[in-house]
Amino acid sequence: MELDARKEKILKAIIQTYLETGEPVGSRTISKYSDLKLSSATIRNEMSDLEEMGYIIQPHTSAGRIPSDKGYRFYVDQIIREKENQVNEMQEIMIQRVDRVELLLKHMAQLLATNTNYATMISGPTSNLTKLKFIQLSKVEEKKLLIVVVVEGNIIRNSFVNLEEDVTHEDVLNLNILLNNSLNGLTIQEINLGMISKLKEQAGIHKQVIELVLNEVSEAIQAQDADLQIYTSGATNIFKYPELSDTQKASQLLNTLEHKELLKGLFDDKQLPAVSDPQIQVYIGDETPIQSMKDCSVVTANYVLGDGLRGTIGIIGPKRMDYEKVVSTLRTLVSQLNDTFNQ
Amino acid sequence: MELDARKEKILKAIIQTYLETGEPVGSRTISKYSDLKLSSATIRNEMSDLEEMGYIIQPHTSAGRIPSDKGYRFYVDQIIREKENQVNEMQEIMIQRVDRVELLLKHMAQLLATNTNYATMISGPTSNLTKLKFIQLSKVEEKKLLIVVVVEGNIIRNSFVNLEEDVTHEDVLNLNILLNNSLNGLTIQEINLGMISKLKEQAGIHKQVIELVLNEVSEAIQAQDADLQIYTSGATNIFKYPELSDTQKASQLLNTLEHKELLKGLFDDKQLPAVSDPQIQVYIGDETPIQSMKDCSVVTANYVLGDGLRGTIGIIGPKRMDYEKVVSTLRTLVSQLNDTFNQ
DNA sequence: TATTAGCACTCTTTTCAGTGGAGTGCTAAC
DNA sequence: GTTAGCACTCCACTGAAAAGAGTGCTAATA
Numbered sequence: 001m002e003l004d005a006r007k008e009k010i011l012k013a014i015i016q017t018y019l020e021t022g023e024p025v026g027s028r029t030i031s032k033y034s035d036l037k038l039s040s041a042t043i044r045n046e047m048s049d050l051e052e053m054g055y056i057i058q059p060h061t062s063a064g065r066i067p068s069d070k071g072y073r074f075y076v077d078q079i080i081r082e083k084e085n086q087v088n089e090m091q092e093i094m095i096q097r098v099d100r101v102e103l104l105l106k107h108m109a110q111l112l113a114t115n116t117n118y119a120t121m122i123s124g125p126t127s128n129l130t131k132l133k134f135i136q137l138s139k140v141e142e143k144k145l146l147i148v149v150v151v152e153g154n155i156i157r158n159s160f161v162n163l164e165e166d167v168t169h170e171d172v173l174n175l176n177i178l179l180n181n182s183l184n185g186l187t188i189q190e191i192n193l194g195m196i197s198k199l200k201e202q203a204g205i206h207k208q209v210i211e212l213v214l215n216e217v218s219e220a221i222q223a224q225d226a227d228l229q230i231y232t233s234g235a236t237n238i239f240k241y242p243e244l245s246d247t248q249k250a251s252q253l254l255n256t257l258e259h260k261e262l263l264k265g266l267f268d269d270k271q272l273p274a275v276s277d278p279q280i281q282v283y284i285g286d287e288t289p290i291q292s293m294k295d296c297s298v299v300t301a302n303y304v305l306g307d308g309l310r311g312t313i314g315i316i317g318p319k320r321m322d323y324e325k326v327v328s329t330l331r332t333l334v335s336q337l338n339d340t341f342n343q
Numbered sequence: 344m345e346l347d348a349r350k351e352k353i354l355k356a357i358i359q360t361y362l363e364t365g366e367p368v369g370s371r372t373i374s375k376y377s378d379l380k381l382s383s384a385t386i387r388n389e390m391s392d393l394e395e396m397g398y399i400i401q402p403h404t405s406a407g408r409i410p411s412d413k414g415y416r417f418y419v420d421q422i423i424r425e426k427e428n429q430v431n432e433m434q435e436i437m438i439q440r441v442d443r444v445e446l447l448l449k450h451m452a453q454l455l456a457t458n459t460n461y462a463t464m465i466s467g468p469t470s471n472l473t474k475l476k477f478i479q480l481s482k483v484e485e486k487k488l489l490i491v492v493v494v495e496g497n498i499i500r501n502s503f504v505n506l507e508e509d510v511t512h513e514d515v516l517n518l519n520i521l522l523n524n525s526l527n528g529l530t531i532q533e534i535n536l537g538m539i540s541k542l543k544e545q546a547g548i549h550k551q552v553i554e555l556v557l558n559e560v561s562e563a564i565q566a567q568d569a570d571l572q573i574y575t576s577g578a579t580n581i582f583k584y585p586e587l588s589d590t591q592k593a594s595q596l597l598n599t600l601e602h603k604e605l606l607k608g609l610f611d612d613k614q615l616p617a618v619s620d621p622q623i624q625v626y627i628g629d630e631t632p633i634q635s636m637k638d639c640s641v642v643t644a645n646y647v648l649g650d651g652l653r654g655t656i657g658i659i660g661p662k663r664m665d666y667e668k669v670v671s672t673l674r675t676l677v678s679q680l681n682d683t684f685n686q
Numbered sequence: 687t688a689t690t691a692g693c694a695c696t697c698t699t700t701t702c703a704g705t706g707g708a709g710t711g712c713t714a715a716c
Numbered sequence: 717g718t719t720a721g722c723a724c725t726c727c728a729c730t731g732a733a734a735a736g737a738g739t740g741c742t743a744a745t746a
Contacts, residue, residue, distance in 0.1 A: 026738055039690050044739065062697040062738050136481045140493055148491050148501070150483055156501045158491070236601055239594035247590065251582040254597065258579055369709055382719050387710065405709050405726045 001053055009036060010046050011055055015067045015075045019320040022243060024064030067319070069285040072297070076282050076323050101125065101155050101305065106231045108313075112333070113234025116326060118317035119257060123267045124229030125155070125311040132186055135179045137213065139172050145209075147216050159219070161212050171206060178202060179213070188218060228267070230260040241318040244295060252292040257316075265289040266300060267312045279334060280327060285319055297321050301330040303337045344396055346417075352379060353389050354398055358410045358418045362663040365586060367407030410662070412628040415640065419625045419666050444468065444498050444648065449574045451656075455676070456577025459669060461660035462600060466610045467572030468498075468654040475529055478522045478560065482515050488552075490559050502562070504555050514549060521545060522556070531561060571610070573603040584661040587638060595635040600659075608632040609643060610655045622677060623670060628662055640664050644673040646680045 003011075013034040017025045027043040030036070036043075047065055050056050055071040058064075067075070105122045112120040134150040143166050149157045167175075182199055183191060196214060200207045235257045238244045244253065256262045266289060283289070283298040290298075293316060300314040313333065315326050346354075356377040360368045370386040373379075379386075390408055393399050398414040401407075410418070448465045455463040477493040486509050492500045510518075525542055526534060539557060543550045578600045581587045587596065599605045609632060626632070626641040633641075636659060643657040656676065658669050 024738090028738080040738095041690050041692095041740095042688085045689090048740080058739085060697055062695085062736095064738065134481065134483045134489070136479060136489070136491070138477065138479045138491070140477045140497075146477070146479070146491070146493060146499070148479070148481070148489070150489060154483075154503065156489070158499045158501065160497065233601075236594060236598040239590060239597075245590045245594075247582060247588045247593070250590070250593065251579060251588075254582075255579045258576075367709090371709080383709090384711095384719055384721090385717085388718090391711080401710085403726060405707090405724085407709065 001049060003053065003055075006036070007046055007050060009034070010043060011050055011071065012075065012078070014047070014050075014056060014065060015071060018066055019322065022241065022318070022320055024059055024066050026064035029064070069287070069319075072284045072319055072323075073282075076284070076327075079324050080280070080282075080327060102229065102231075105229075105311070106233075108333070109231045109233035112313070112315065112329070113237060116315060116317070116322075116329065117234070117237050117240055118315050118321060118326070119232065119234045119237050119253075121230055121232040121257070121260075121263060121266075121314045121316070123263075123312045123314075124231070125305055126228065132183050132188070132191075132217075135176070135183060135217065137172050137176055137179070139167065139169060142166055145172070145213070147213060149217055159216050161216050163209060163212065165208075167206065167209060171209075175203065175206060175209065175213070183217075191218070228264060230263055230267075232257050232260065232263075238317075241320075243320075244318055249295055253296070253316075256290060256292045262290070262292075263314075266298065266314055280330060282323065282327070295319070297323075299323070299326050299330060301334045303334045305337065344392060346396065346398075349379070350389055350393060351421075352377070353386060354393055354414065355418065355421070357390070357393075357399060357408060358414060361409055362665065365584070365661075365663060367402055367409050369407035372407070412630070412662075415627045415662055416625075419627065419670075422667050423623070423625075423670055445572065445574075448572075448654070449576075451676070452574045452576035455656070455658065455672070456580060459658060459660070459665075459672065460577075460580050460583060461658050461664060461669070462575065462577045462580050462596075464573055464575040464600070464603075464606060464609075464657045464659070466606075466655045466657075467574070468648055469571065475526050475531075475534075475560075478519070478526060480515050480519050480522070480556065482510065482512060485509055488515070488556070490556060492560055502559050504559050506552060506555065508551075510549065510552060514552075518546065518549060518552065518556075526560075534561065571607060573606055573610075575600050575603065575606075581660075584663075586663075587661055592638055596639070596659075599633060599635045605633070605635075606657075609641065609657055623673060625666065625670070638662070640666075642666070642669050642673060644677045646677045648680065 010030060013030050013036070014025050017029060017033070027040040027047055030043045030047075031038055031040040047056065050071075051058060051065065054068060055074060056065040057068045059066060102124065105124060109120045109122045131152045132149070133152055133154075134148075136148040136150075138146045138148070140146045140160070143163045145161050145163060145167075147159050147161060151157070178199070182195070182202075191214070196210075199214070200210050203210045235254055238250060238253055244250060280299065280301045283293075283300075285297065286294050288294060288296065288298050295318075296316050297319045298314055298316050299321075300312050302310060302312050304310050313330060315321075315330065317326070353373060356373050356379070357368050360372060360376070370383040370390055373386045373390075374381055374383040390399065393414075394401060394408065397411060398417060399408040400411045400414075402409060445467065448467060452463045452465045474495045475492070476495055476497075477491075479491040479493075481489045481491070483489045483503070486506045488504050488506060488510075490502050490504060494500070521542070525538070525545075534557070539553075542557070543553050546553045578597055581593060581596055587593060623642065623644045626636075626643075628640065629637050631637060631639065631641050638661075639659050640662045641657055641659050642664075643655050645653060645655050647653050656673060658664075658673065660669070
């Protein structure tokens with residue numbers, strides 16, 4: 001059987017109605033509200049076909065129909081294709097230039113959540129290719145150095161290191177100059193063993209200090225990768241959707257959102273059901289790599305700050321989420337982010 | 344009527360049983376399991392008295408009894424008085440000396456949550472009296488300074504400031520010396536207008552820079568106070584208690600825990616139902632200053648790091664929480680914190 | 687031939703009465 | 717003062733019946 005124009009129209013009407021109400025849609029509803037001018041009986045026949053083709057499901061014999069995952073997928077692909085060539089009108093979400101990326105991301109997660117009424121998550125930028133911009137050692141106390149590392153994108157990392165022997169302020173000054181001259185502009189991968197031993201030589205008596213410092217530096221940078229920062233917001237929005245609010249489902253979902261390490265699965269796989277635009281992915285129901293979200297849909301988008309800084313924004317909502325709005329909001333947001341940081 | 348010894352014993356037995364089961368407690372249960380050797384009929388008479396006195400409640404005519412808020416309060420006061428003079432055996436929770444207080448607090452919230460199976464929150468230390476320990480300006484780019492402020496307790500704040508005119512590296516060096524010499528060891532209140540204008544004089548051409556920098560410094564410090572950092576953890580633990588799991592209650596509670604600004608109410612009021620130990624407060628049901636927690640109990644404890652750094656730890660659970668464990672855990676934790684930082 | 691009206695049928699949801707169980711309060715006996 | 721016994725109350729659960737929503741099928745219609 002083929003999905004002709006009329007079937008498509010009916011399918012879209014069913015899905016749209018369901019997105020609004022969250023209730024199974026009957027044939028009469030469609031015949032009344034869609035502009036097809038067909039009787040409920042005709043719609044019934046078509047619905048029967050659509051069900052056979054797998055686009056819609058009957059929860060039970062005498063209920064209306066709801067979209068299946070396949071139905072949602074049809075709808076989403078459709079939407080995205082239609083939107084693709086349109087110019088997105090500016091959203092209210094404005095990005096202010098902020099010097100600290102973490103704050104920006106946290107703030108953005110909140111904005112997105114209140115704007116969309118879904119749960120949101122943003123993974124902090126990973127720094128595999130990130131260039132070191134600036135290192136500053138300061139002697140704060142006897143035998144205690146403060147290390148401040150600034151990487152591309154103006155992300156700041158601090159840590160303290162306790163030394164075994166004290167150093168003078170002059171030593172620290174020289175070390176700063178040495179480190180900045182040798183390391184600035186390099187990525188973490190480029191700081192290899194050869195370079196390190198050369199540094200140790202140049203540092204003279206402070207070999208040990210150099211070692212400790214470099215450890216901290218690399219840890220500070222890699223910390224980002226290891227315990228990948230993930231910010232979530234609007235988790236309780238899920239209670240706005242009855243189909244997700246029952247205690248068990250809500251509990252599982254919220255648990256995943258609270259223990260952010262459980263979300264990692266979403267940010268690794270990049271070979272999943274892709275949509276024409278490589279930036280944006282839509283996972284419907286079982287397509288999601290995370291078990292506790294199998295009753296939800298998840299939309300993710302990748303963003304890029306500067307050269308090597310990439311991250312992912314995700315929105316989690318009911319399967320009947322407003323895909324159109326979500327996709328276009330994400331698209332706008334990501335392109336704004338890219339613009340802001342690549343200007 | 345008076346609460347004699349036997350009534351007390353029965354009341355305690357009722358509450359303890361209810362804490363375990365979460366179900367209304369009948370007279371027969373008490374007569375069987377408590378060591379009172381009384382028949383259910385006698386217990387019934389006493390229970391009737393206890394109800395009249397307001398310590399227990401009957402959900403409906405033919406149900407057992409559950410504790411009223413007044414009953415819980417009796418129980419809690421009792422527990423705390425008993426525990427008061429005991430030496431608390433060491434808990435498994437160990438505090439590792441960590442250089443960054445924020446991380447420590449976050450980590451502690453998590454530990455507490457998994458340990459107790461309740462929701463936890465910790466307010467970051469407020470810094471009214473905090474002394475400045477160290478300031479470091481660094482030129483990161485043309486016309487852009489990185490300011491790192493370390494205050495007592497080794498809390499680090501960073502921010503960037505954009506200058507209108509560029510400064511040389513030497514200038515920055517001198518500024519650093521000037522600022523550290525003048526400001527270190529002072530509290531934010533002590534950095535007053537007189538001091539500021541004196542600094543401006545000494546700085547010579549860099550008046551404007553000084554102004555910008557001082558603004559950032561004071562903002563960096565006060566930021567802590569303004570958007571008081573609050574860390575929460577274990578929010579989804581509430582689903583472990585059926586009486587809190589129904590959609591509406593859970594939704595409200597989780598919402599409060601997510602929008603942490605709603606929690607502030609808990610950290611201001613210090614004149615509420617106090618318990619003998621000034622450090623620890625127990626709010627039962629309606630005693631809580633936060634509406635969405637009126638079906639819960641909240642236990643808070645204050646901690647002190649160094650001179651002026653104070654904060655609050657809170658535990659949120661069902662009214663039938665294990666007060667004994669919670670109070671003693673909190674007491675141990677707080678005293679460990681105090682010891683660690685005051686040594 | 688495609689569409690539509692009509693009707694029997696199915697399944698869920700709601701309502702309601704009936705039943706069993708848990709626990710009480712009261713009275714009388716110990 | 718304590719306890720045994722019993723009538724009573726109320727909730728939780730069950731199953732039956734009624735109401736409602738929506739379908740599938742058939743026969744009539746344009």
